[in-house]
Amino acid sequence: MSALINLVNQIFEIEQKNTSKGDPAELGRNMERLRHHLDELGLQYHSPLNEKYTDTRTDCVASIVGDLVDASMYITKVIKPVVFQKDTAGNRTIVQKAVVIVEHRTV
Amino acid sequence: MSSTIDFAIDLGTTNSLIAKGQFGTIEVYKNPIGHKETLPSVVGFRNDRILIGDKAREYVEKDPENVFGGFKRKMGTSETFFVKNLQAQKTPIELSALVLKELKTFVHNAPAIPSVVITIPASFDTVQSNATKKAGYEAGFKEVVLLQEPIAACLAFANKSDGVQKQGKWLVYDLGGGTFDVAIVSISDAELTVIDHKGDNYLGGLDFDNLLVERIILKQLFRQPHLTNLQAKAASQAIEFKRLYQILLHKAENAKKELSVSPQTEVEISVEDDSGNTQDILLTLTRADFNSCIEDKALYTIDLINELLQRNALATTDIQQVVLVGGSTYIPLVRELIERRLNIGVNASVDPTTAVVVGAAQYAATKRAEAHADALAQPRSSTSTTARIRVKASYLKTSMDTEELFLATLEGDITNIHYRIQREDGGYDSGLKKATEKIREYLTLLPAQLSRFQVKFFDDRNDPVEAEIDPIEIVQGKYNIHGQPLPNDICLEVDDLEERTTKLELIFGKNSVLPLKKTIYREVSKTIYKNSKDKLIVSILEGDRFAFPSTNQVIGLIEINPEELNADLVKGSDLEIKLEISESRDINVNVYLSMTEQEFKNVFSPSERYVSIGKLEEEVDILIAKLKSELRQNEATEDYETAGKLDTYLQEAMVIRQGLDNLGTSLNSDEKYHLEERKRKLAQKYDQLGRLRKLTAARTEYFEVKSRLVYEFSQSDETRVKYETQYKQAVDSEPGFVASESVFLVEAKTKQLRIILNDVLLNSRDFLIRLYYDLAGRSKDEFTDKQRAIGYLEQGEKALERQNYNELKVINLNLLQLLPDKSEYVRLKNFKGTGIG
Known part of the structure; x- marks a missing residue:
């Protein structure tokens, strides 16, 4: 399982890089296909980038940078995504928490 | 009920663990959220929640007035921690008790834990030891036995x-995340005693990560061209630099682990350059680099050991071995230095992260318990523990928001009761909150799906309290189920090359709620040359998934003509079909051919109809072929009633075919729609007429093949063992597919079994001989190539004489190839299909 999760992390990294550079090699379609095949293996991943961060979020391991202002903390960088494993009944369980950077942001 | 203690806790300065020892096995429990064995020994009082472990650790530096770690060092002192949010003091005992209570929630297979072994550092004096015991009692344990780490x-x-000498003296070298301890333990048959110990409370793996970042990674980054501003940002501790530092710490931790097994590793860092562009920089880190960073610290631990040995007038030769404890002992340099500098053998045969709790659980498994679980419930039986809490919950079952408010009214005795709400996938945890008559909580929902939450209640010892409440279920992002369900199945038509026909593949099932979206990946089933007349047909149908494709209504159709292709489309190349159906039932079909990198798309409105004449002609031809074949069969079995109906259908099909032939000369542009409608109605009638009979026939054939296979297994154990797994896979979902309405499904399973059966038979000597005589007994005229058949038969005789059954097998197969295929569909030699496999 850990090898599969490492694979997901690598796919996520490639996807991040590709998206940040505007998909120069048009990999979007291949990335979507990889997601599809991971899904067939029961694995799904999610990037919580820009989502609100609170005390109750146990899907992330956060490093808090800068000031802590409870009401307006956001995930500003995702180092590893949340990885879910689906069972045969379709129920999901988190098998890897996201590794994220959290910062105060004024919206 | 076990008479031994069984449970043990390693209550560490940085991390804590819980394990159970019973019947010679040790189970180290994992945190139900996050699946880690270790729980950071950190407690946070954030607003009205108590957070313990990973979540609390995130805030330890940012909210030091409310979040506390390292309190183990203060055990037995009068020092207290002032919690700003509570405006109250918390003692190290209370904080430790909270960690112990949290560890109890890791145990999923025991109703209550009356007794426990808790480990303490060798340095703990009586006061500190008693403080640890007290924390254990506060956490609800009736009996606490202490054991030195x-x-x-x-x-x-x-x-x-x-094979290790179990007498004499051992050194226990414990280098964890944040602390270092070394102890000399005297081992004899009768007892284990700590002779002396030494340590440093501020040395561990976290220091190594920081050193790797500061001395190696940042230095290399500062040397990069176009990153001159980075050093200035570092000096001013700009927020960008702080963010980068946290990322580098994470990368350093991974690199450290990799360097424990490889001599070098690479770290990739995305960093903003002087002109504001993101640069991906690849740094190579070697084990030598890492060693140079941490060598001073590692040597310092050796110095401490030497001091310890000197203090006890011991030479290194007096020590049998050094046992390694703590995650940082994975580092090769640490092991090398101990061996090289002290010249003592190192034992790393036990996982250093869990060694202490595993040893403590082994001890607990042999230690007789004085307290029992029933003693736990006793004093509370008249109060809250057994009192049921009744919960009246109120929340929306569906939500378009990412958070949803949960309200509940609690009835019953809720004095000293806490509640906790957790999402079942592990992504949300309310933390422990004090129960009040009315509780309200914002629950974070999983996007576009069902989230299930469990509400649990705990007493002041963190033992569960029975409550009457169902799991909370909230669907996010979907409109109410009564909105827009699909009235029929939506399917894609694909080729069934073996049967030379097409079949349906389900995309969206009946009653799926709109809007819907799905991407299907298939292969091209035949090569489509640019200069040919073949087409690739993506046909989306609405109707019954178990019926023949021609009975369903075409709701979306994309025909890709060969001249539109950039290049020949080779068989086996990938095909992506993206299908979206909006709430107003518009169908958006997008076909992508990966080989030619071409995209074809179209939006279909449900009010229009789509007819491909070529496809319609082929469908009618297949229908005619099927009708003719069945008609003959029914006449042969003297079922004249069915034959009569089939004959009528056949006449109708011929009329439609004729209509299609005349289409070129027809002036009526609606004629093709009319013919398509007639064809569909006819196909439906035919499908209904034959379906039950075909299903029965398919099921009968399935059970015939199955029982033959079972018979063959009973004749030879060797065969059974060889094919058992394949057989089990094939029959695994038997109740499901036998009961289904799908002829295709039953036939597919039969085919799977038949492949196994053929394999079994072709390896059976008796069968090969019987088959050969059967083939030899036929008229030579039956074979498509008479001369070759005669040749094979002569070879067969010789093979039989020599008793060479492998050769006979090949000859049989060659002869079978020469028999004509009588299948009706073979007549449709020019089957075109959809081109989608």
Whole structure:
């Protein structure tokens, strides 16, 4: 399982890089296909980038940078995504928490 | 009920663990959220929640007035921690008790834990030890037995390693995330005693990560061209730099682990350059680099050991071995230095992260318990523990928001009761909150799906309290189910090359709620040359998934003509079909051919109809072929009633075919729609007429093949063993597919079994001989190539004489190839299909 999760992390990294550079090699379609095949293996991943961060979020391991202002903390960088494993009944369980950077942001 | 203690806790300065020892096995429990064995010994009081472990650790530096770690060092002192949010003091005992209570929630297979072994550092004096015991009682344990950490570690090693001298003195070298301890333990048959110990409370793996970042990674980054501003940002501690530093710490931790097994590793860092562009920089880190960073610290631990040995007038030769404890002992340099500088053998045969708790659990498994679980409930039986809490919950079952408010009214005795709400996938945890008559909580929902939450209640010892409440279920992002369900199945038509026909593949099932979206990946089933007349047909149908494709209504159709292709489309190349159906039932079909990198798309409105004449002609031809074939069969079995109906259908099909032939000369542009409608109605009638009979026939054939296979298995154990797994896979979902309405499904399973059966038979000597005589007994005229058949038969005679059955097998197969295929569909030699496999 850990090898599969490492694979997901690598796919996520490639996807991040590709998206940040505007998909120069048009990999979007291949990335979507990889997601599809991971899904067939029961694995799904999610990037919580820009989502609100609170005390109750146990899907992330956060490093808090800068000031802590409870009401307006956001995930500003995702180092590893949340990885879910689906069972045969379709129920999901988190098998890897996201590794994220959290910062105060004024919206 | 076990008479021994069984449970053990390693209550560490940085991390804590819980394990159970019973019947010679040790189970180290994992945190139900996050699946880690370790729980950071950190407690946070954030607003009205108590957070313990990973979540609390995130805030330890940012909210030091409310979040506390390292309190183990203060055990037995009068020092207290002032919690700003509570405006109250918390003692190290209370904080430790909270960690112990949290560890209890890891245990999923025991109703209550009356007794526990808790480990303490060798340095703990009586006051500190008693403080730890008190924390144990506060956490609800009735009996607490203390065990020194080095002894626990030695037990784990002593019970594991064979061939090691189990007399004399061992050194326990414990280098964890944040602390270092070393102890000399005397081992004899009768007892284990800590002779002396030494340590440093501020040395561990976290220091190594920081050193790697500061001395190696940042130095290399500062040398990069176009990153001159980075050093200035570092000096001013700009927020960008702080963010980068956290990322680098994470990368350093991974690199450290990799360098424990490889001589070098690469770290990739995305960093903003002087002109504001993101640069991906690849740095190579070697084990030598890492060693140079941490060598001073590692040597310092050796100095401490030497001091310890000197203090006890011991030479290194007096020590049998060094046992390694704590995650940082994975680092090769640490092991090398101990061996090189001290010249003592190192034992790393037990997982250093769990060694202490494993040893303590081994001890707990042999230690007789004085307290029992029933004693736990006793004093509370008249109060809250057994009192049921009734919960009246109120929340929306569906939500378009990412958070949803949960309200509940509690009835019953809720004095000293806490509640906790957790999402079942592990992504949300309310933390422990004090129960009040009315509770309200914002629950974070999983996007576009169902989230299930469990509400649990705990007493002041963190033992669960029974409550009457169902799991909370909230669907996010979907409109109410009564909105827009699909009235029929939506399918894609694909080729069934073996049967030379097409079949349906389900995309969206009946009653799926709109809007819907799905991407299907298939292969091209035949090569489509640019200069040919073949087409690729993506046909989306609405109707019954179990019926023949021609009975369903075409709701979306994309025909890709060969001249539109950039290049020949080779068989086996990939095909992506993206299908979206909006709430107003518009169908958006997008076909992508990966080989030619071409995209074809179209939006279909449900009010229009789509007819491909070529496809319609082929469908009618297939229908005619099927009708003719069945008509003959029914006449042969003298079922004249069915034959009569089939004959009428056949006449109708011929009329439609004729209509299609005349289409070129027809002036009526609606004629093709009319013919398509007639064809569909006819196909439906035919499908209904034959379906039950076909299903029965398919099911009968399935059971015939199955029972033949079972018979063959009963004749030879060798065969059974060889094919059992394949057979089980094939029949695994039997109740499901036999009961289904799908002829295709039953036939597919039969085919799977038949392949196994053929394999079994072709390896059976008796069968090969019988088959050969059967083939030899036929008229030579039956074979498509008479001369070759005669040749094979002569070879067969010789093979039989020589008793060469492998050769006979090949000859049989060659002869079978020469028999004509009588299948009706073979007549449709020019089957075109959809081109989608």
